[in-house]
Amino acid sequence: MATMPAGYYSRFDASKNYERHLGRAGKVLQSAEFNEIQQSIQDRLKRIADVLFKDGAIIRDCGILVDVNTGACQLEGGAVYVRGAVRGVAPRTLTIPVIGTVQVGIALNDVVVTELEDPTLRDPAVGVRNNNEPGAARLRVDTSWARAGDGTPGEFYPVYTIVDGIPQSQQPPPQIDAVALAIASYDRQSAGGMYVSSGLRVTQLADADTGEQVYSMAEGVARVDGREVTIPHARRVVYAAVPDLKTVISEPHVATGGSERVTLNHGPVAAVDQVLIVAQRVLTNFQHGAFTGAQDTLPDSPVLSIVAVNQGGTWQAGSSTFSGGTTFVAGTDYKLTSDKVDWSLSGTEPAPGSSYTVVYRYVAPVTPTGVDAAGFTVAGAVPGSVTQITYRWKRPRIDRLCLDGVGMVQWVQGIPNDSSPVAPMVPPGLLSVATVTQTWTTDRSVSNDGTHMLPMSQLEAMQRQIDQLGVLVGEQALKTEIAISEPTNKRGLFVDPLLDDTKRDQGIAQTGAVFDGILTLPLVDVHVATVSLAGTATLPMNNAATAPVIAQTLRTSCMKVNPYDAFEPIPASAVLEPATDFWTESRTVWTSMVTRIFQQTRRQEWGPSWGLLTRFTGTTTQVVVDWQTEVTRQWQEDAQFLRPINIKFTLSGFGPGEFLDVVQFDGRPMTFTAA
Incomplete structure (x- = not known):
């Protein structure tokens, strides 16, 4: 405390950098020196404590409860760091305005106490001349809860900021500023420093009678610029949203x-x-x-x-x-x-x-x-007739509800647009908690799209999902490779050439046998014991006891499909020739030929022949052409039109007395001759 009460002396000045008082023999101790020693010690302690705490930091308890309807503010007792010391404060009830911003904090009132107010301050020494004589006075510091500007005596230090009856965020005790700054720096570097740790879900409530929009923000914790912001209880947020109007002049309507x-x-x-x-x-x-x-x-x-x-x-x-x-x-x-x-x-x-x-x-x-x-x-x-109307309408807009570093709600308004508004950018130092789509109707919506911290359990679950996705992608790649390389599994059809058992389901018991390209009924295995004979012997034939060594006990039976002959007469048949038409159409897509031509030249010479016949002398050139075609891509598509061809048809299977009047093919009458 640099200022002393009236009548008390102290020459303490921190700028002079005096380290200590040096007492000298034969010199009298001054009262000012005694006061300077105390102030020097207090100043040194305060400099250290201010590094750890700031004025108004809650050390213990000191809860607050505000009635938003009446303004009754109940303040709990506790301990608060103020002016270099942790000071206790008693509970108190205040009445504050419910509209506007109000600061509630601690008022420190310095009171000088002498032997007149406290007789125990007289000298208690017995047997000396100074017995019961007055000595040094005392400086008492009274603390009490107060509202800024309410007239409470003393020096005011704010603790809580209350906006429209809602206390703003206050970090839980104890908070050491140096440690908090270190954590904030680490959080900004590692995680960005802007996210919601838990809670803070915004819900739309019914609008106020005066037209303001009302929202409820749940309790929670967030990190804003690396510093922790705690909302201890749900907060009622009132937003006086003002729409952007656009004027339409003389809009016509037919009456x-x-x-x-x-x-x-x-x-x-x-x-x-x-x-x-x-x-x-x-x-x-x-x-x-x-x-x-x-x-x-x-x-x-x-x-x-x-x-x-x-x-x-x-x-x-x-x-x-x-x-x-x-x-x-x-x-x-x-x-x-x-x-x-x-x-x-x-x-x-x-x-x-x-x-x-x-x-x-x-x-x-x-x-x-x-x-x-x-x-x-x-x-x-x-x-x-035409009715002309001039009116103003509310353009849609997207607003963001944000939190600043002290837990105050800040609204960032977007740019309105007639059909597709865009959400605004979040200014530095603000954390976006929710986005409000302002349609200015009952369809107004709130999206809690702020950045949320994911716990390790969710990150682990996401990692498992990624691993499962990788397995699924791998399986799909294998299926695709099989569909490309394996001709027996295409277009959902499975064809087994019955060469061996490799294409059969190994997980199901098979009751058929594959042999020589045929799927047939199996033979039952019979174990034949080995008979030891001393020499050549003839086995006795006993017809009654004859047992087959290998037997096929299964047989194929038959049944009538329609035992009661309940069917209509077999319809007549029509045979087309050709029944199916296949043709090939070639289209050149590229101007360059894909076929590579390799030419090799051979030279032959003729000379004169000495005989009856004379051959002419000359040369011939033989060109050997090697054609090689590479298919780079192949696909199929349906032809747009069928080609016209002649079709021969034969009709048969008509009963006696049946005569044909009209023969149509594809809805067109055909000329025919009855046999």
Whole structure:
């Protein structure tokens, strides 16, 4: 403590680097020197302790419980490291605001105590002149829980940060800062330092009455930038999400008439700014101007068209015509000019100052009813006309819920997009815990896609799955190799040439025998004992006791397939010749020939022959061509069309009295001659 109470002296200054006080003989001990010795020792101890702990670090207990509805804050007693010492604090109950950020911590109040407050401080020595005389005073430090700015006397040191009634993360005691920094550095280098160790699952709750989004984040532990962040209990997270709005101007919709529901092209709708419909009005007793050719101004604007003008008749809404009276002709008697009935044409017109009826259509702004996220209800539009709507809608967005290094919830907003929003990048120093897809409807979803730590049991299970996958891949490779190299196992068919027993299932008892390409019934093995004879002998023949040495006791029986002759007459047969057509089509894919040609030249010479015949002299060249074809790839495909060929057919098997009228092949009639 550098500042001494009034009336007490101390010259302690850490910057002077005084190591100790050196007492000198014959010199008086000063009270200031006595105070300096204590402060020097306390300063040295505080410098060491500050390396291990920081002010406000919880050493023991000191739990907190906040009622988010009333703001009642119950603080448990315990021990907290403050100002170079571990100080005890008694339990206390405070009332804090439930909206906003509040800091709760320890208030240290320094109190000087003398013999006046504590008589036991007088000199207890007996038999001396100083007996019961006052001596040195004492400095007492009182600790108590307090809220920042609540007026509690003393120096305030924060311990808890409470946001909207929710205490933020506080590491469990004891926490040694030097050790925590070393662990954080190792964790960043080995595991990245950004992951959820356990818990912290985010669940969507019902929105607040004031419109804020409410989520619940379960208790858990995470590593943020290598440092441990502990959430001791579930936390209620309130997010005042503000949507990004996009304005659609004059979106057209064809009206059906009457009271109709209009579903907008985009949504959810934030606000409908303007709805313009084409309405029709029947204006009776409309007075003509005071002179011929006057222009009569209609009361609505803008006017799109005049449907009809009549004087003395009755408008029939069902047929959209007038009955009776005089109906004037548009373009001949009148025209529409700047929202006015213009009678300047050469045709007929009502008498000046007289009244007539005009039916016209105009653009009218209306107030929709039943507005929701998808559309609204509107009435009064002319069937088949275009309704124009200007509105604002909420664009979808992806937000991330993150934690910072002290356990505070931070929201990172993404960039909105009309159809496919993209999740934002996580800023450095923040851990993404969950992603919220903001559709601004009840379909809003929460995905707990943060990076989670996997325990060793799960890693071992994953390793076993990888090993099993490797075995499966190996087995599949063997099956593929067999399918390629072994001709007896292709396309799901197994063919045994019956050359030996190698293709038979060795795990099942076989009751057949393979011999000379034939699968036949086996012979029963009979053991014949060896008979020792002294010499040549004839075995007696006893027919009654004759026993076969080798016998085939199995036989093939037969049964009638249809013992009751319950079948229809055998249908007639048709024989096609040829019955199957095979042909080969060759297509050249590459311009270069795959066939390699090796040429070898032999030279022969002729000379003159001395005889009756003379041979001409010359040379011949013989070319030996060696062709070698390499098949690089082979595949099969179905032909797109059959080639046309002539087919001969023979029909037989018809009974007496059966005559053929029509013979068709593939749905086409064929010409035939009866034999």
